[in-house]
Amino acid sequence: MKVALYNLTTTVLTGGIETFNWEVGRELDRRGHEVHIYGGNSTLPAKYPLAVFTYPYRSRDQFPGFGMRFQKMAERWSMARNCSEDLRKRKYDVIIIHKPYDIPWILRVAKQSKSKVVFCSGGTEFFPGYGWLVKRLDFFTACSSFNAGQIEDYCGIRPKVLYNGVDTETFRPLTVNRSLKAELLPSADARVIFSAARLKRFKGFHHVIEAVAKLKTEFPDFFYLIAGEGNYRTELDECVRRFQLADRVKFLGNVPHHLLPQYYSFANVAVFPSLHLETFGISIAEAMSCGVPVIGSDSGGIPEVIGDAGILCAPGNSDQLADGIRVILSDQKIQQTIGQQGRERILNRLTWQHTVDKLESYLQMIHPM
Incomplete structure (x- = not known):
């Protein structure tokens, strides 16, 4: 399966979503999938030797102060306009995203490239039209049952649960330093x-x-x-x-x-x-x-x-x-x-292997391997 893990900050920052994409990407690669990481231009080195594509973007503080939601969406769309053509041409089986601000344009790209879209939620960044958009996804996950309940309370749709994982080789009991x-x-x-x-x-x-x-x-x-x-x-x-x-x-x-x-x-x-x-x-x-x-x-x-x-x-x-x-x-x-x-x-x-086991079972539902 050809998979794009798309998120502006994966190559720019370190944090939960960024860790998810690198770790899930590495595990999918180990299992024989073709994995591409998409993110914004940055000087940060790649965490793992995966195919990485980066694009210019404008940071949110460069946009008018019409509210944080507007600035976040504008920041992400500033990168989207630079990479949409590549996403279309590479014809992914699945595009995985994490921020609701990316849903509108990713759905457009996916329609043209016949890709499936998976949205992995990790929070409650709701905005007008959120419920309408998530109904058009091919698959929708939340990082916990609690988060799934928050989303269901907001828009009446309950995502499947996909827990994050831990790198248990790095995070393991050690002799006292x-x-x-x-x-x-x-x-x-x-x-x-x-x-x-x-x-x-x-x-x-x-x-x-x-x-x-x-x-x-x-x-x-x-x-x-x-x-x-x-x-x-x-x-x-x-x-x-x-x-x-x-x-x-x-x-x-x-x-x-x-x-x-x-x-x-x-x-x-x-x-x-x-x-x-x-x-x-x-x-x-x-x-x-x-x-x-x-x-x-x-x-x-x-x-x-x-x-x-x-x-x-x-x-x-x-x-x-x-x-x-x-x-x-x-x-x-x-x-x-x-x-x-x-x-x-x-x-x-809660290992990354457990996460990818569950993710693969979900992907099988929308794109049989």
Whole structure:
């Protein structure tokens, strides 16, 4: 099968959709499909040796400020006008897209090239006409049952579920990186709470800081490490000062994605306290794959990731976060058991091989192989 994985940012940024296209592309290629990656012009190197086609585009901030939806659509259409002819000429069996702003013109291209169109949703970027457009797709998926329900509530159409996956070779349990730990912490025996995400208010890190304050006398040897950058850093710094935790909380800045397993190697627990209705939670799945016990918010698609292999807390509840951290830090056996259960859950349900198995079964419905 000849497949185009189309998304402007796949070659421009790193993130969930971008990871999906590279990993799914690699796995489809391994299985004998012809795979082409489409994206915007960039200096980023290709993640894998796949056929990659890039095109010029205008960034959204160069368009009039008529609202973010308008700017996102204009940005994507600025690339579309440069690659439409190539998509038509190459006559793909299937074109896979991820953003609803790409649907109108991709449907037009697909009609001319007799390609099938698959839209893999990862969120709720709804706009007038969304329901009308998705009815014209050949196949429609959502990244979780929760996300499928959001879409059904909006337009009456329920997509099939296609979970994201984890690279379980990169994200795997490692021997403790003692030299890295020594760089960051004053003691080799220090216990570590770890979080990795953008520093945005909706990620809820201020509630973990509050939970740390509740536990600091009970556990004098633990630290909270936060990997990530974002515009909420100033507020988080103020939160650390207010609770007098400058000696307990460390901001690591941006940690390259492939290096995160080195940090997870000495983490006792990973905490993801999102206040937002996350549709999946790929960072949580990666921590679980590394054998680290996780605590996450009992909302959105996060429970589908964690299942019974971690601890769920009410969003914004620092008391429950503190209780969950206490359970794990107080008992090494519980820590090991939850960590092992998390790794097994990912291996059994959420690898990229599982994702592509399911994707191939869906593609078979619209284009028998």
